[in-house]
């Protein structure tokens with residue numbers, strides 16, 4: 585059985601990417617093999633029509649995948665990788681693990697293995713992700729183009745030359761959706777406190793974040809200009825922004841949060 589892709593780990597991130605690839609049509613279900621030891625998650629993957637197996641040993645000998653994509657936790661990834669070394673003749677290896685450097689994969693698979701480190705985020709599930717990639721020198725132009733095209737089904741793709749920046753990337757776009765979801769939770773709670781029914785507060789918070797993000801992405805104006813367009817002199821927005829922006833409060837908080845994530849990514853790579 586020939587497979588284009590073996591996806592190792594189909595939890596939150598693996599499933600989000602797989603769902604995006606399949607729904608875009610860039611990958612057909614019969615071109616993917618998923619390896620996932622957790623029964624419920626393996627069954628969830630199988631509902632997408634892919635072959636879902638419990639371990640690497642169950643992959644047919646003639647699979648010859650073009651890519652092996654690791655979406656398992658950084659804490660276990662280097663124990664998982666060796667079982668896939670047998671695909672080195674056909675495959676380039678892609679890891680989405682936070683922290684784990686390319687050199688660690690070269691150590692496990694050999695210095696001649698093609699390795700791509702990718703930092704995705706969960707909006708990939710609906711084609712709105714941010715995927716940042718960095719590759720070692722063994723990855724040729726054809727494979728880079730193939731991976732870029734596949735990842736483009738999941739959203740924006742950016743390549744960086746300096747792997748050292750991946751910890752910062754992880755802290756901004758990899759973890760970033762969680763910051764925005766928490767912002768929605770906080771805006772909802774604040775709306776409820778201001779007297780709105782919770783469902784109304786949630787709708788208002790969600791649609792506001794959605795609309796503002798879309799406007800920022802589609803407009804030619806800078807986010808700061810768009811902010812000023814909402815802010816009438818001495819109006820309601822100015823009153824709120826004096827709370828958020830006074831003493832650079834939100835900026836300091838975001839800087840602290842991103843630095844905590846970046847430092848943790850560095851730690852996970854050790």
Ligand SMILES: NC(=O)C1=CN([C@@H]2O[C@H](COP(=O)(O)OP(=O)(O)OC[C@H]3O[C@@H](n4cnc5c(N)ncnc54)[C@H](O)[C@@H]3O)[C@@H](O)[C@H]2O)C=CC1
Nearest residue numbers: 593594595596597619620622655656657658680681682704
């Ligand atoms: N969740 C997110 O938003 C993002 C996660 N990542 C990275 O993605 C990776 C996975 O994270 P999540 O999906 O959040 O974790 P998760 O825990 O939801 O998924 C990991 C999956 O790997 C499976 N697994 C464990 N051992 C395995 C093995 N030997 N073979 C195959 N599968 C195995 C687990 O059963 C689990 O379903 C991590 O390395 C993380 O750093 C990167 C960007 C964003």
Ligand SMILES: O=C(O)[C@@H]1CCC=N1
Nearest residue numbers: 681682754758759760
């Ligand atoms: O929290 C984590 O460690 C992973 C990496 C980026 C998003 N989730």
